[in-house]
Each structure stands twice: as C-alpha cells, then as structure tokens.
Amino acid sequence: MFLKALCVLAVYAVVAAFAHEAHSSQFLHKHDHHHQKVEFKDKHGHHHYDYYTHPKYEFGYKVKDPHTHDHKSQHEHRHHDSVKGHYSLKEPDHHHEREVHYHADKHSGFHADVKHSIHHIVPHHHHH
Template sequence: MFTKVLLIAGLVAAVAAQFGDHGHGHAYSSQHVYKHDGHHEPVHGHHGHGHHDYYTHPKFEFAYKVADHHTGDIKSQHEHRDGDVVKGSYSLHQPDGSERVVHYHGDDHSGFHADVKYATHHLVPHNHY
C-alpha cells in the first residue's frame, strides 16, 4: 500500500511537471508522505524450524494536492492510519463546476464509513478578447 501511494504521488508530480505552464497560468502539485517505523514485535505462535515472524504497528500519513486551473484538474487527498484505524478525506472539482468533498474513516469494529458532500461554486465566465 505504501509503495502504491509513493508511486501515485510520483506519477502526479511527473505529469504536472511535464504539462506545466505553457502560458496558461500556473499548475502545481505537492505531496507529503510520513511513515512511522515502530519497534518490531514478535508474532506469538509456533512456526517451527526456529523461524520467528515479526509485526510492526502500521502507522502512516500521506497527502497530495494537484491544481491545474487550465485543465480544471483540481484535487487533494489526506489520509492517516494508526493501527487498524484509517481516517482521511479527499476533494475534487467535477466537470460541472461543483466540488465533491468526502470524509471517511474505517476500523475493525465499525467498518468503513464515508460522508460525501457537494458544494456548488458560482462560475464566472472569462472574456477572451
């Protein structure tokens, strides 16, 4: 999962850099990844042949943001995991001009829950004279 997050963040940054400005305004992307490497704890149980498995408490946080006003590609995401609890949110501007904002959380006890909201922005047409 962590590797996929890094791959996606790198891809977003590469695409944004390749299709940069070209005289149409500024586009940017950013990403942040924090991985906590805790102490390795042995997994209890018999594995035979003197083999021991280890478990590290999963903990990470990542965020990314893309804003290209020329193409309308505007989106962001933030996610945090601590053990079996995952919390996050993402937002994106949809083709109709509205913004979708989703806040989500999940854990082993209550499952996955998402709160989806839509916000309509007043669009001001640009005169290209």
C-alpha cells in the same frame, strides 16, 4: 495501500511537471515503531518467531492546474488498524466540488461522508 499511495504521488508529480503554471505538492511520512516479537507454532508444533510493527503512516497531495482546471487534494493517515482521510476534487463541469471524509477500522468497516457543493458564477455588470 502504501504502494498505491506512492504510485498516485508519482503519477501526479509527472503530470504536474508537464503542466504550465500548475502547482502540486505531496508528502509521505512512514513511522516505524519498536518491533514486537511474536511467537507462533506451525502445523508440526515447532516454535517460530517473527517481528511485527503496528502500521502507521500519513500522506497527502494537492494538485491545482488552472490550464486543465484539475483541482484535487487528499490527506490520509493510519494508526494501527484505523485509517482516516479526506479528499476533494473539482468535478469535470468546473462548478461542482466533491468532498469526502472517510474512516475505516476492523470493527466498523469503511464509512464515507460525501458532500457536493456548487460554486456559483456571479456576473459583474458594468455601469456606464
């Protein structure tokens, strides 16, 4: 997941660099905690040691390009085995927006709440 996030951020940075008047931002925070020593035995009964750190990260990005109408954002964070996040994007018709809040953990699996909204265009009438 960490590598996917880095790849997505790199692609958006390149796309934003070529877009006129486009705005993008991204961040990535990896939190390293103290390593825990883990002991285990192999199939021959030999003791081995390794070190384990609970995964913890947070990332996000935003893209807003008025030329291509590409508007999207995502924010995600992980602490131990729990992942929570949110993303939104403007649909290709430029009037609908999709918003997704999601979470996942080893006990309940993956769950997503998807909402669609529409942005109405209100015409302005000029009175003479």
